Each structure stands twice: as C-alpha cells, then as structure tokens.
Amino acid sequence: MEWAETAEMALSRELDEETGVELTGPVELHGLFANFEKFPGDHIAFYVVRNWRRPVVPAANAEIINSGFFAPAAVPSGTVPGARRRLAEMFDGAVKSPKW
Numbered sequence: 486m487e488w489a490e491t492a493e494m495a496l497s498r499e500l501d502e503e504t505g506v507e508l509t510g511p512v513e514l515h516g517l518f519a520n521f522e523k524f525p526g527d528h529i530a531f532y533v534v535r536n537w538r539r540p541v542v543p544a545a546n547a548e549i550i551n552s553g554f555f556a557p558a559a560v561p562s563g564t565v566p567g568a569r570r571r572l573a574e575m576f577d578g579a580v581k582s583p584k585w
Contacts, residue, residue, distance in 0.1 A: 492514075493532075496530070496532055500537075503543070503548065504552045505540065506537050508534065508537055509537055510535065510537075511536070512532045512535075514530065514531075514532055514533075516571075516574075517529070517531075518583065519584050520567070529585050557572045557576045560572065
C-alpha cells in the first residue's frame, strides 16, 4: 500500500498496474493472512473480485512476466502454496488458516 491508500485502493491500483483488471463493483475480503515465514511482520490481504473487466493486457515487465485466468482445479503447477490454500478454502470448503 502507498501512503494514504486504503487496502481496497491498493487492490484496485495493483490489479490495474499488474494485470490490466479494472474493478467494476465491490470486492469481498476473504481474509488477512500472516506471511511470517518469508517476512516477519508481513500480512497478505486476499480479496474475492467478482465484478471486473480487462480492457488491456499489460506487456510483460520486470515484476510481472505473465498473467492468466484459470479454473480452480487447473492453476499452474508453480502456484504458491498460500494461494492454493485460499482456493481450497473458497471452492472446496477447506478450513480457513490464519497463515499464508
């Protein structure tokens, strides 16, 4: 998050900058997850975004090489475990964990 930016403002900005996605409706906070194994004191906010559009696909850059959209059962093999746990919570009824 940037200075004087809310979490939802940061979500909107980052989605636009990194994926070309523009929010067209409200978002839902799925949870706030501790990421202490990699960064002590770090937390990850995970949102569910149902209303959006993607008018432009940004060119690859040093931060984002590629982006895509996948069915929950078909996410790429390199998807981080924390993201896989969130998908299991959302789509498979897995118990929500407080850790990323």
